Amino acid sequence: MLKKVNTFWLAIILAFVFYGVIQLLISTAIINPFYSNTLIFICINIILAVSLHLVIGITGQFSIGHAGFLALGAYISAIMTMELGMPFSLALVAGGIVAALAGLVVGIPSLRLRGDYLAIATLGFAEIIRIIFLNIDYVGGAAGMQVTHATTWTTSFLCLLLTIVVIVNFTNSRHGRACISIRENEIAADAMGINTTYYKVTAFVIGSFFAGIAGGLYAHNFYIIQPVNFGFLKSFDILIFVVLGGLGSLSGAVISAILLTVVSTFLQELPETRMIIYSLVLVMVMLYRPQGLMGTREITDYFGKWKWKRIKGGNQYGG
Amino acid sequence: MEWLQQLFNGISLGSIYALIALGYTMVYGIIKLINFVHGEVFMIGSFTGFYAIAFWGLGFFPSLVLSMTVCAVFGVVIERVAYKRLRNSTRIAALITAIGVSLFIQYVVIYIRGAQPEAYPNVLPNRTLDIFGIQISSQSLLILLVSVVLMIILQFIVHRTKIGKAMRAVSFDPDAAKLMGINVNNTISATFAIGSALAGAAGVIFGVYYTKIDPLMGIIPGLKAFIAAVLGGIGIIPGAVVGGFVLGIVETVVSAFGFSLWRDAAAFIILILILIFRPSGIFGKNSKEKV
Numbered sequence: 001m002l003k004k005v006n007t008f009w010l011a012i013i014l015a016f017v018f019y020g021v022i023q024l025l026i027s028t029a030i031i032n033p034f035y036s037n038t039l040i041f042i043c044i045n046i047i048l049a050v051s052l053h054l055v056i057g058i059t060g061q062f063s064i065g066h067a068g069f070l071a072l073g074a075y076i077s078a079i080m081t082m083e084l085g086m087p088f089s090l091a092l093v094a095g096g097i098v099a100a101l102a103g104l105v106v107g108i109p110s111l112r113l114r115g116d117y118l119a120i121a122t123l124g125f126a127e128i129i130r131i132i133f134l135n136i137d138y139v140g141g142a143a144g145m146q147v148t149h150a151t152t153w154t155t156s157f158l159c160l161l162l163t164i165v166v167i168v169n170f171t172n173s174r175h176g177r178a179c180i181s182i183r184e185n186e187i188a189a190d191a192m193g194i195n196t197t198y199y200k201v202t203a204f205v206i207g208s209f210f211a212g213i214a215g216g217l218y219a220h221n222f223y224i225i226q227p228v229n230f231g232f233l234k235s236f237d238i239l240i241f242v243v244l245g246g247l248g249s250l251s252g253a254v255i256s257a258i259l260l261t262v263v264s265t266f267l268q269e270l271p272e273t274r275m276i277i278y279s280l281v282l283v284m285v286m287l288y289r290p291q292g293l294m295g296t297r298e299i300t301d302y303f304g305k306w307k308w309k310r311i312k313g314g315n316q317y318g319g
Numbered sequence: 320m321e322w323l324q325q326l327f328n329g330i331s332l333g334s335i336y337a338l339i340a341l342g343y344t345m346v347y348g349i350i351k352l353i354n355f356v357h358g359e360v361f362m363i364g365s366f367t368g369f370y371a372i373a374f375w376g377l378g379f380f381p382s383l384v385l386s387m388t389v390c391a392v393f394g395v396v397i398e399r400v401a402y403k404r405l406r407n408s409t410r411i412a413a414l415i416t417a418i419g420v421s422l423f424i425q426y427v428v429i430y431i432r433g434a435q436p437e438a439y440p441n442v443l444p445n446r447t448l449d450i451f452g453i454q455i456s457s458q459s460l461l462i463l464l465v466s467v468v469l470m471i472i473l474q475f476i477v478h479r480t481k482i483g484k485a486m487r488a489v490s491f492d493p494d495a496a497k498l499m500g501i502n503v504n505n506t507i508s509a510t511f512a513i514g515s516a517l518a519g520a521a522g523v524i525f526g527v528y529y530t531k532i533d534p535l536m537g538i539i540p541g542l543k544a545f546i547a548a549v550l551g552g553i554g555i556i557p558g559a560v561v562g563g564f565v566l567g568i569v570e571t572v573v574s575a576f577g578f579s580l581w582r583d584a585a586a587f588i589i590l591i592l593i594l595i596f597r598p599s600g601i602f603g604k605n606s607k608e609k610v
Contacts (some may be wrong), residue, residue, distance in 0.1 A: 024404050062411050066420075109595045116353050120545065121594050124587035131584040232538070236418065243415055275426040282419035287404055290412040 012165075015155070019157050026153055036153060037221070043156035044217050049241035049257040050250060051210035054167050055246040056239075057296075058176060059203035060183025062119045065106070068126030068240045069099040069208040071209045071230035073215020075139055078147045078225060083138075088150040092159070092216040095175045099212025100205045102129070103180070107204030126235055134227040142224030151221040159217060163210045168250065170206065179203055233275075240282055246292030252298035324453045325575045326568060331459045331528065333567020338521035339544030340559035341473060342394075342514030342549070348490040348554035349510045355417035356397055357518055358541020359424040360533060362392070364390040364519025365526045372440050379442045379527070383465070386523050388517040394515025395508045401606035403504075421537075428534040436533035439526040445591065462524050469520055470560055472515065477556060483511050539583065543570075546590040552600025559603065560608070 022039065025031045031039075052066045077095035080086040086094070106125050113121055139145050170176050178199045181189040190196050219225045241260060245252025260278075267274040285292060339361055346354040347354035364386045401420050405413045446457045477483040485506045488496040497503050524533050525540065547566045551558025566586060573585045593600065 042512060062414070103361060109591065112598065113594055116414050117549075117594055118547070119351070119411075121591055123542075124590045128584050129592075130582065130589050131587075135580050234424075235420065239415070239418075247411075272426050272430045275422060276430060279419045279421075279423035279426065283401065283416055283423065286408075286412050286416040286419065287401070290408055 004071070004090040012161075015161055017259040019055060019154075019161075022157075023153060026301065037232035038261070038265050040151055040153060040156045040217070040221055041265070042258055043153075043160045043216050044221070045083075045238075045257040045261045046254050047160055047217070048208055048215040048238045049164055049245070049253040051207045051214070052238050052242050053245075053248075053250055053253040054170070054179075054210075056205050056242050056252070057246075057253065058171055058183060059179040059202065060186075060198060061200055062115060063106075063204070063207075063238055064119045064232075064235050065122035065124070065126030066211055067230045067232070067234035068106075068122075068129040068210035069102060070215040070218065070234065070238075071126075071129055071227070072099045072102050073135060073212030074219035074225050074230070075133055075145070076212070077167055077216030078145055078219045079139065081220070082147060083152065084143070087146065088155070088216075088220065091220075092155075095216040095219075096209045096212040099215065100209035103204040103206075103211075104201060106208070107201035121176025123232065125233070126230075127232070130227050130230050133230075135158050140226075142227060144224050146224055147219045148223070149220060151217045153302075156217050156221075159213050163213070164250075164254075165263075167210070171250070175199065175202065180248075237278075240278060243282065243292055244285055246294035246296060249294035249298055252292060252294030252297075254292065255299070323451070325571050327453060327455060327459075329568030329571035330564060331463055331567070332571060333547075335521050335525050335528070335540065335545050335563075336515050336547045336566050337560045337563025338466055338469065338524070339540060340547040341470070341556065342518045344553055344556060344559040345486075345510050345549040345552070346558075347548065349486060349507055350402070352402065352405075352413050353411070353417060353545065354402075354514075355414070355421045356401075356424065356542070357514070359421050360394055360397075360515045361518040361522045361525070361541060362388050362428070362532075362537035363393055363424070363590050364515075364522030365532045365536065366522075366534075367435075367519065368439055368523035368526055369439055369532060371438075372442050374404050379523075382442075383523050386519040388519075390522070391516040391520025394511040394518075398508055398511040399517030405506045416505055421541075425534055425537070430535070434534055436531050439530045439532060441530075443527060459528065462528055465524065467519070469517060472554070473516050473517065476513065482506070486510055492527050498610070538591075540579035540602045543586050549590060549600055551578040552603030555600070555602045558600055558602040 022031070025038045048066065048070065053061070054085050055061050055063050055066075073095035075095075077088075077091035080091035080094050081088055082317045092274055102125075104121060109121065133139055134142055171179075178189070178194045179202075181192070182199055183193055186196055227256040232267075237260075242253050245254070245256035265278070279288070342360070343354060344359050346352060346357070364590075367386040367389045371377045371385050372445060377385065378482045397420060401416055402413070443458045448455050448457055448460070477486060485496070485501045486509065487595055488499065488501055489503055489506045489510075493503055496506075499607065521540075525536075532540065543566060547562035548559045549562070550565060551560070553561030566589065569585060569589065570582050572577070573582050578585075597603075
């Protein structure tokens with residue numbers, strides 16, 4: 001027991017050391033603003049990937065409307081800071097809470113749906129959210145909304161750390177195990193006395209809370225938010241992180257989020273090429289390696305003796 | 320008479336949705352896959368028709384036939400290249416592949432010809448007829464007629480021909496159909512060919528009716544046709560037609576009441592309501608879940 005606790009704190013300390021080194025490099029201007037902005041963007045994308053990973057990878061509920069929650073978080077936090085003059089941290093939390101409420105609204109009907117029907121319903125919800133923002137003049141309609149720049153490396157790193165700690169601990173708790181059992185076989189999980197309804201909604205709520213936080217960071221990093229940024233393509237961008245990394249692997253989602261953010265930063269000048277590469281990668285992965293790069297394994301599984309058994313989102317039966 | 324006019328506009332729009340929805344529903348009925356690429360087949364059909372009319376000077380009907388043929392081949396190629404390997408994989412893998420292929424086609428078309436929209440040439444004579452006090456353009460009447468004829472042909476193929484019988488058998492039980500000597504692979508390809516041909520026809524009709532096409536035009540009509548298919552009961556052919564008309568009329572009514580910006584939202588709200596309250600659709604039967 002003591003050893004497990006130690007590894008946890010070791011990881012946290014390492015994370016802070018990493019944070020400190022980057023912060024030092026940024027404040028001494030060794031890393032120029034372009035790269036520090038890319039780092040912030042990587043943090044936001046990891047938060048999105050990990051929050052969707054909880055819904056798709058752990059609970060097995062196929063949602064392709066994650067951009068809807070991102071949009072809610074972005075707009076709500078932007079309204080909080082710009083219109084109501086609230087501090088940024090409070091705005092982030094508010095965006096997260098509203099997105100979580102929306103997750104509750106989406107999660108409850110999802111109980112009657114599964115598989116591809118659920119996917120279409122979540123897509124529909126995300127589109128409805130986008131159309132609502134498009135039609136509200138208070139947030140600027142199609143022209144979008146001006147937002148101050150408030151996201152820094154510190155805030156985005158803290159949010160990222162919080163997201164990962166919460167989701168890893170959730171996955172390893174009995175609640176997380178229940179979610180994994182729903183992914184593996186919902187009927188069997190039900191028969192074993194697991195309240196599948198409760199856990200599916202919980203996964204949706206937690207996932208959309210962190211998507212909302214990411215939305216707040218996203219809004220305060222880009223100076224302007226427009227409904228067009230939160231369309232189906234954004235949901236698809238988040239989906240590909242999770243699918244490429246491996247459905248059920250948190251570290252896979254993190255790695256592919258880092259990789260794809262870097263790739264798309266360099267392909268920014270060629271948006272069509274980027275989309276062609278993305279879609280080809282997605283199709284190839286599905287055809288030749290449908291479990292994704294990491295499957296349900298975690299990067300810590302590869303460290304032999306260091307095997308960090310508790311941090312493992314996947315099943316242990318060789319899946 | 321105003322509402323009768325709106326009703327007619329709704330039916331014209333609905334006939335386009337119905338044609339696309341037929342392809343969705345047939346493919347779903349036979350391999351249980353939501354074929355997201357269908358909207359892109361529709362777009363390819365529209366562009367084929369555009370090039371046939373604008374550059375080769377073909378008339379409406381020759382370009383309709385040409386675009387249906389191109390789309391049929393295109394649909395079969397997609398099925399053979401992308402979906403055939405996925406027959407036994409999970410439905411999520413199949414759905415992700417469909418989304419991937421759909422985006423791939425969109426952006427390859429943008430890469431080749433750019434994202435700028437194209438104005439569809441006027442190929443049909445356009446006169447306004449006055450029937451019972453409502454204004455009907457001869458164009459929309461002809462379009463409606465073409466759609467209805469295509470639906471009748473489809474009904475004939477499915478119920479009166481050998482391939483139609485094979486399609487119904489495979490959608491009922493692929494394994495049993497195989498045992499009875501039906502070539503399942505060819506039947507699935509035939510289903511894709513017929514469904515894609517209908518989407519191609521819908522593409523040309525859409526172009527003539529709305530006169531503006533672009534490489535991303537397939538997304539929204541594709542999604543809405545899917546909603547129409549779910550509304551009628553996915554996998555059921557008459558259901559897709561009814562769903563298409565209902566959706567077209569609802570959208571026109573929403574626009575007529577001055578909420579045209581909410582038109583797309585109305586379609587998705589219908590989808591979510593139907594999924595929550597009657598997931599099997601208007602014509603669907605409830606099936607018990609088996610372990």
